Amino acid sequence: MSAPVAFFADGLKLAGDLYLPQGAGAGAGAGAGTGPHPAVVMCHGFGGLRGFWLPAFAAHFNARGYAALAFDHRGTGDSEGTRGRLIPHEQVSDIRHALAFLETRPEIDAGRLALYGISYGGANAVYAAALDGRVQAMACGVGYGDGERWLRALRREWEWIEFEKRIAEDRRRRATTGASDLVDTSDVLVRDPEAEEHEAEAREAHPERVTEVTLDTAEAIIGFRPEHVVARIAPRPCLFIGVEDDTLVPTGETLALYAAAREPKRIKMFPAIGHHGVYYGDHLGEMLDAVADFLDAYLRR
Numbered sequence: 365m366s367a368p369v370a371f372f373a374d375g376l377k378l379a380g381d382l383y384l385p386q387g388a389g390a391g392a393g394a395g396a397g398t399g400p401h402p403a404v405v406m407c408h409g410f411g412g413l414r415g416f417w418l419p420a421f422a423a424h425f426n427a428r429g430y431a432a433l434a435f436d437h438r439g440t441g442d443s444e445g446t447r448g449r450l451i452p453h454e455q456v457s458d459i460r461h462a463l464a465f466l467e468t469r470p471e472i473d474a475g476r477l478a479l480y481g482i483s484y485g486g487a488n489a490v491y492a493a494a495l496d497g498r499v500q501a502m503a504c505g506v507g508y509g510d511g512e513r514w515l516r517a518l519r520r521e522w523e524w525i526e527f528e529k530r531i532a533e534d535r536r537r538r539a540t541t542g543a544s545d546l547v548d549t550s551d552v553l554v555r556d557p558e559a560e561e562h563e564a565e566a567r568e569a570h571p572e573r574v575t576e577v578t579l580d581t582a583e584a585i586i587g588f589r590p591e592h593v594v595a596r597i598a599p600r601p602c603l604f605i606g607v608e609d610d611t612l613v614p615t616g617e618t619l620a621l622y623a624a625a626r627e628p629k630r631i632k633m634f635p636a637i638g639h640h641g642v643y644y645g646d647h648l649g650e651m652l653d654a655v656a657d658f659l660d661a662y663l664r665r
Contacts, residue, residue: 366422369433371465373458379442380435380462381414383422384471402476402663403431405462407485407492409643410450411549411574413441416566417643421480424652430659431472433462440574448546448578452488452511452588459492463499476500476663480655482642483507483613487590490621493600494593501662502597503655505605505642508617509591509624515582517614518554527582534579544578552582556611558638591624598626603658605632605642605651612639630658 366383385401404425406418414434422432437455438445459479467474478501481489486507493502508514516524538544555563567573594602602625606618615633622631632654634647642651 365426366419369465371435371461373438373461374454376438376444378435378438378444378458378461379414380433380465381419381422382469383419383426383432383434385426385429385431399431399471400473401429401431401471402478402659403433403466403472404478404480404659405433405459405466407455407459407479407481407489408434409483409485410553411440411577412485413570413572413574415441416570416573417482420644420648421652424649425656428656428660430478430656431466433466435462441572448574448576448581450484450574450577450581451584452484452491453584455485455488456492456495459488460496463492463496467498474498476665478502478659478663481505481507483639487511487588490590490594490597490602491588493602494590494596497600499597499600501601501603501659503603503605503658504618504621505651505655506607506610506613506618506639507590507604507621508613509589509594509620510617511585511588514613514617515552515554515585518612523554531579531583531586535583538580544580546576547579549575549577552577552579552585553612556639558640559612562640591620594621594625599628601628601630601658601662603630603632603655605634605654607634607637607639607641609636610639628662 366381369380369382418434425432436443437458439449466472479489480503482505486504493499604622
């Protein structure tokens with residue numbers, strides 16, 4: 365059961381959907397029944413919107429007794445804000461305001477709030493959990509630990525040098541005009557063949573998809589390092605989900621986050637199913653069960 369909701373982040377109105385379990389028949393998971401329910405804030409990937417994949421995630425969490433919140437970050441979808449800005453620190457702020465919104469809802473147990481993020485949203489979830497003690501458990505799927513290392517890994521050396529020059533030129537332009545260039549998301553996130561196919565299908569199916577971002581988004585990613593703060597989540601638990609031979613967000617990013625985190629922590633590695641194999645497909649149920657089992661271990665009452 366879902367209902368449209370709205371909340372504010374830094375003065376901007378953000379659009380969301382709140383999914384609630386179906387009463388006593390919601391399943392045997394944590395908090396099944398009439399509530400208040402533990403809740404998961406779902407953090408989507410680069411350029412994603414709340415209607416992409418997250419409804420399927422929410423249905424799985426609801427069946428396990430968890431409420432789930434999906435929302436459009438500022439500047440995307442139905443939310444207010446400047447279009448094309450996917451700034452990590454701003455998205456972290458959105459997530460923290462989402463947590464505050466859930467605290468106001470009588471259906472939600474504010475003492476049992478969790479984050480689940482995928483890819484770009486996984487990195488944001490790590491950072492938000494490190495800053496915000498209201499997060500009682502955090503799960504990160506195929507996220508990155510160091511933005512510069514990630515974007516550089518997607519490019520040959522000469523491409524990286526040219527990319528840095530473009531960013532520096534854009535920085536000077538912003539200083540004199542206040543505006544950053546809009547570029548195709550592929551100029552920032554250099555996609556592998558699997559991701560290119562996925563992106564083409566997604567743009568055709570969802571013309572509202574974010575396809576252009578500002579170059580200052582790239583600069584912000586380069587300076588974003590969740591790996592440096594992940595240890596601050598402890599003693600709250602973390603789960604990291606990775607994919608072998610991931611060529612969009614290299615597998616080493618998941619391993620680096622796990623290595624830098626402190627106990628209690630878990631890691632689950634999937635075979636080489638492709639980066640987007642944790643979004644949909646044959647392994648989705650296994651992946652979401654792993655997240656729900658992890659949440660049950662720490663949020664069940």
